[in-house]
Amino acid sequence: MRHQDYFVYILTNQRHTVLYIGITNDLGRRLWEHGASRKTHFARQYNADKLIHFEAFSDPRSAIAREKQLKRWRRSKKETLIAKSNPEWRDLIAKMWAVK
Numbered sequence: 001m002r003h004q005d006y007f008v009y010i011l012t013n014q015r016h017t018v019l020y021i022g023i024t025n026d027l028g029r030r031l032w033e034h035g036a037s038r039k040t041h042f043a044r045q046y047n048a049d050k051l052i053h054f055e056a057f058s059d060p061r062s063a064i065a066r067e068k069q070l071k072r073w074r075r076s077k078k079e080t081l082i083a084k085s086n087p088e089w090r091d092l093i094a095k096m097w098a099v100k
Helices: 027-037 041-046 060-072 075-085 093-099
Strands: 006-012 019-024 050-057
Touching: 006 027, 006 060, 019 027, 019 060, 019 075, 050 060, 050 075
Parallel strands: none
Antiparallel strands: 006 019, 006 050
16 A cells, blocks of 8 residues: 555444544554543543544545545444445554555
8 A cells, every 4th residue: 555645534442332533644643642642532532542444545635525424424334334444343553554
């Protein structure tokens, strides 16, 4: 996979009860913020620190459009998207480092 500059990602908690969709230009840093430092209110409240889906984009407008699209989807549609690339909902942090 080639290097990309913008990422749309989906996080969940250990029980898979929440889905958090975000966008960043540094996925590693952002995951650290969600996990280690718990800077975001959402991550702190719901323990959403398990990366289950991400997409890479070279254009920020495309990434923003995709994030908005995913946020409008019903949960069932988001679950179908996740199931296609990660049917077991494994934590993809190791895969994310391979993208860098």
